[in-house]
Amino acid sequence: KQEVTQIPAALSVPEGENLVLNCSFTDSAIYNLQWFRQDPGKGLTSLLLIQSSQREQTSGRLNASLDKSSGRSTLYIAASQPGDSATYLCAVTYYNTNAGKSTFGDGTTLTVKP
Amino acid sequence: EAQVTQNPRYLITVTGKKLTVTCSQNMNHEYMSWYRQDPGLGLRQIYYSMNVEVTDKGDVPEGYKVSRKEKRNFPLILESPSPNQTSLYFCASSLAGTSGGVLNEQFFGPGTRLTVL
Secondary structure: OOOEEEEOOEEEEEEEOOOOEEEEOOOEEEEEEEEEEEEOOOOEEEEEEOOOOOOOOEOOOOOEEEEOOOEEEEEOOOOOOHHOOOOEEEEEEEEEEEEEEEEEOEEEEOOOOO | OOOOOEOOOOEEOOOOOOEEEEEEEEEOOOOEEEEEEEEOOOEEEEEEEEEOOEEEOOOOOOOOOOOOOOOOOOEEEEOOOOHOOOEEEEEEEEOOOOOOEEEOOEOOOEHHHHHHH
């Protein structure tokens, strides 16, 4: 059974700090990995998508990396702001016999204090 | 505007009363999927569809049905809802890769909050 783990479950940092969120997955036969942001009671907003052949993707202050061999992805947030406070989720999709299946981590709830 | 729409957004119903949650996308995506989100359990995949007339079970399909008669629509059917199906439901869509995977980023609908009494 594919598993996706996100550690830590919660993180609190002062404004301006750089931080890293972690995502680990057990099945290396991934098609891609996507990072999302979810505000309380809201839907999911896509942040970054990394294809299995890529090592990293960047968007503004966000940088996501992927290491398939170790089953890990990280989301780096530079110069954090209070508006970054949200839950961050990673999701893995697969190919071959599990093509179309998608597994989410439980998320890391980030609080950025002014 | 490219989007995934879900209806209704909120629904309170009673045990055993059949209901359908609709999902529609206007991006010509082949892939569509349903998830439920529960506190402490995260987001779990219910069913997905790689294209018209092709559907497959996700991790928690029990008690749900889906159909994919048209590319843009992927309704979720609860034939006999029970209280343990009280949850926040999300529909998502994406392009499908030629090798069968989910090619691109998944776009999510706004969610449907379902309460079964």
